[in-house]
Amino acid sequence: MLNLGVNVDHVATLREARGVSYPFPGEAAIACEEAGAWGITAHLREDRRHINDEDMLELARTVKRLNMEMAATGEMVAIAEKLLPHSSCLVPEKREELTTEGGLDVLGNKKWIGECVSRLQSGGIIVSLFIDPDERQLDAAAELKAEYVELHTGAYANASGGAADVELGRLIAAAEHAHAIGLNVNAGHGIEYVNIKGILEIPHLKELNIGHSIVSKAVMVGMKEAVRQMIKLMKPYSK
Numbered sequence: 382m383l384n385l386g387v388n389v390d391h392v393a394t395l396r397e398a399r400g401v402s403y404p405f406p407g408e409a410a411i412a413c414e415e416a417g418a419w420g421i422t423a424h425l426r427e428d429r430r431h432i433n434d435e436d437m438l439e440l441a442r443t444v445k446r447l448n449m450e451m452a453a454t455g456e457m458v459a460i461a462e463k464l465l466p467h468s469s470c471l472v473p474e475k476r477e478e479l480t481t482e483g484g485l486d487v488l489g490n491k492k493w494i495g496e497c498v499s500r501l502q503s504g505g506i507i508v509s510l511f512i513d514p515d516e517r518q519l520d521a522a523a524e525l526k527a528e529y530v531e532l533h534t535g536a537y538a539n540a541s542g543g544a545a546d547v548e549l550g551r552l553i554a555a556a557e558h559a560h561a562i563g564l565n566v567n568a569g570h571g572i573e574y575v576n577i578k579g580i581l582e583i584p585h586l587k588e589l590n591i592g593h594s595i596v597s598k599a600v601m602v603g604m605k606e607a608v609r610q611m612i613k614l615m616k617p618y619s620k
Contacts, residue, residue, distance in 0.1 A: 384419035393431035407439040412561040416608035422590050424450035440552045468507035484513030484533040495525045514555030523562045531567040538571025540599025552583050560585040577614050
């Protein structure tokens with residue numbers, strides 16, 4: 382079965398755009414769960430541009446499965462050790478980016494990322510590494526004994542025509558390789574209601590983490606309906 386994790390970051394983005402106290406990411410998260418979402422993802426960025434520490438506390442207290450998306454820094458690991466989310470996803474982070482632009486360089490930062498993975502797992506937190514579809518990076522993730530990798534689907538989401546076919550082929554090959562070396566496979570970034578048909582061709586997927594497109598759809602139809610529509614599109618998945 383393929384699970385849906387809904388990223389509620391952009392509920393907080395809307396709040397921060399006006400500098401007010403609403404809308405509430407926690408309230409949105411509950412609506413997502415009621416509509417059938419398996420988990421809730423929130424990215425506590427170093428600059429706190431959307432989700433903040435209070436949001437994370439509320440989410441950790443109220444949702445069934447919180448996935449803390451986070452940079453591989455001492456500060457974020459320490460926060461996760463206190464919050465004890467169900468899972469964590471380590472991602473690269475640059476202050477000037479609009480959103481995460483690529484996968485984590487596990488190979489080039491193996492020692493430090495390994496320390497982060499070990500600390501998180503010692504607290505009972507499941508660890509996923511956000512990685513481009515690159516076999517060398519996947520091998521490094523397996524060496525660090527991360528339970529999951531989340532394949533970065535952004536290049537596929539931003540491509541069209543033959544280029545999209547190439548990127549999808551890379552994702553399929555990466556998922557096959559990850560599965561073969563004992564990694565569980567999630568996917569996320571840029572997945573929306575149109576391109577999800579291609580995403581479902583990726584084998585061995587456990588979870589899709591989707592945020593911006595669901596929150597955008599929710600502006601028109603409401604959060605619960607937006608989640609239900611995405612889950613309906615995911616149902617044909619049977620691999």
